[in-house]
Amino acid sequence: MLPNLKLDSPNGISSDFKDVNERLAAGSVTPVGAAGRYVGKTAQNVAFGAGRTVSNVAVGVGETGVGLVDGLKDTVVGPVKAVGQLKASVSSGEVHPVAGVVSAPVVVVGAVVGGAAKTVGNVGKGVGKTVGGVFKGLGSIF
DSSP: OOTTOOTTSOOOHHHHHHHHHHHHHHTSSOHHHHHHHHHHHHHHHHHHHHHHHHHHHHHHHHHHHHHHHHHHHHHHHHHHHHHHHHHHHHHHTSSOHHHHHHHHHHHHHHHHHHHHHHHHHHHHHHHHHHHHHHHHHHHTTO
């Protein structure tokens, strides 16, 4: 029997084995009991770490996808919005029509670059979270 296995918060294999070794040295557990605890603690930590890794990766991949869509939306909608604002400025007389025509390509390119930068930033954050999640999950095993 493997008493006191906490499936929700393992200490890691190293810590658990140290605890079992101390109990074995103190004589509070038999060698057979210690062997059972080693197997149980290992299985517990591997299961917890694998579950945590999968969960963290799913969150990171989800955030990467959401960030990609959000950034691409800005890349597509941004130029349309920028041209609309420029058109309104020309219509209201704030911007001379010739200046509006000349600046339109610059406004469009600026909006596309801004959206692309947001896409790259969002995807980078999501990938970073995914990779970090893998290491956090694996770290809870050991």
